Amino acid sequence: MLKFISQRVLMAVPVLLLVSLFTFLLLDLLPGDAAVAIAGENATEEQIALTRERLGLDSPFLERFWNWVSSAAQGDLGTSLYTGQSVTEAIGERLPVTASLGLVALLMAVVVAIPLGAIAATRPGSLADRVVISATSLAMAVPPFVLGLVLVVVFAIQLQFLPATGYTAIAEEGLWGWLSHLILPAIAVAGIMAAELARQTRGALLDALSQSYVRTAKARGLRPPTVVGKHALKNAATPIVTVLALQIGHVLGAAVTVEFVFAIPGFGSLAVNAVNLRDVPLIQGVVFVSALVVLAANLLADVVYGYLNPKLRV
């Protein structure tokens, strides 16, 4: 198992390199650069050139890329062009916020979607099944920020159940303070995830329930919850885990808009600000860490596959 994981970690290195290279290239091709913005509106050509030199933007592309890679390998992702803060530090501040949001959303999605999928799969063609199918179709059509706005209007402004904006760490205002700020944005992020997860669960369970081993389990008098929740679900779990791993990337994407709606100082809003300001090192860092998160999620999924499917174990 350790060998498997270290192999996968090694395989992640070229992927990270490629992702970084592409971001670097794209940022280089972008019209206008940070020097123009930083030097100010009334700056002369000379001042801009000086700023460029100060920021190291005038050295050759490959040199800049190499410098970045070698310091990134040591955990140093550079310095923000605007705040002067270390990029690693900035991300370190923001990522836990988005991770909280993502985790709560993921948990919500799993807790809602898997029972819904199971209910639908065990009664194919029934009213419950059709309700689940229609509801998930609808949920998939609603973008997270729209759902977020609706939630704010209804639960925060009209009913005043929960705060509309902001974020507090557990250390500051305790568990409830932390959670109360996350519930609405997490629902907004979880909507599409839950819908896709419920559909995948339904399909995978339907397939598993038609297998001979399910007939065996029934013939041995095992109770329906055991037949579905143990025998069928463990076999259906592989595609469900795949979707879950893909959803990690989705969380990062949804965070961008949802954090904006709820004014959450997370990773998504950091990314938006960085792009707006053409803060090249920060953008580079954000993309790098996003890739890292997605790769880690996939590695985790691969490890779980081995648990679910004994045939894959080495």
Place this chain on the structure above:
Amino acid sequence: MQMAVENPEPLLEVTGLSVEFRTERGWTKVLDDVGFSLGRGRTLALVGESGSGKTVTSLAVMGLLPPRGSRLVGSVRLDGRELVGMPESKLIETRGRDIGMIFQEPRRSLNPAFTVGEQIAEVVRRHDGLSRKDAWSRAVEMLDAVQIPEAARRARHYPHEFSGGMCQRVMLAGALVCRPQLLIADEPTTALDVTVQARMLKLMNDLQADSDLSILFITHDLAVVSEMADDVAVMYAGQLVEQAPIDELLVRPQHPYTAGLLASSPDVQGTVERMRHIPGSVPAVGNWPSGCRFHPRCEYARGGQCDSDPAVLLQVGRGRLSRCLRTSELTLQGVQT
């Protein structure tokens, strides 16, 4: 088998069992007035081609027919208790505890995601309420009883680490671990090699000799029947067409379909040269001919009688039944023994 004490009341008694399935064209009858009885410690073979209703019969006995897609009339009595109409909450207790079942494709019948030991132990935990540890030792004992070498170690292995024959023995262990009185074996050796098949049949016979187990053995293979069964019930197109003790059936079949099956079975006939086949094929469900359902394929069929008169099950000797309209006129060829 013959040594078993004769108990006047059979363990399993099926009477007037009819099953209909819901199809696009409405309810279609797939099983028509099937009845048989199985004595304690005895083996009844249910024989017929695919589509004759053998498997539906076994699922009906288990109460495992889809509740919404099928309906059933008749009676299934196990050890004096009526199973038809029994609430699911009580029926579920009989499955695995009073009735064990094994299937045609052993590997696919085992769950690939759990160890074989777990798949046996969970049945014990479910029905006998044993602790995890005790259930596991019961599972290992049972694996040993079905001749899995190094049972304690192998119990922790997964189905894909076993051969097909071993998988079927694991299935047998799971089916018998709660010591049921009845084992339903639905084509248990069809997917196995001949040598593996012989070992499996011997194992079943041995396990039966050690207990009071009754076996409902479903197969299309008359060679297997001659090794396993005490009695045979032959099915055709959803009906029982002949029932007899195995020795009598082999020597003197009373229904042309049985005679045809015997003539087309190479292992029973001994040589391929003597083998014949029954022309045509089993009519599709819902498309059964009038009169005797076998008449379009029967070499003895007589127009104006076999194609119109309803064929009923007739007593044709002690413990013998036949659904042939001309059974009294015919002398059918069996197998020389």
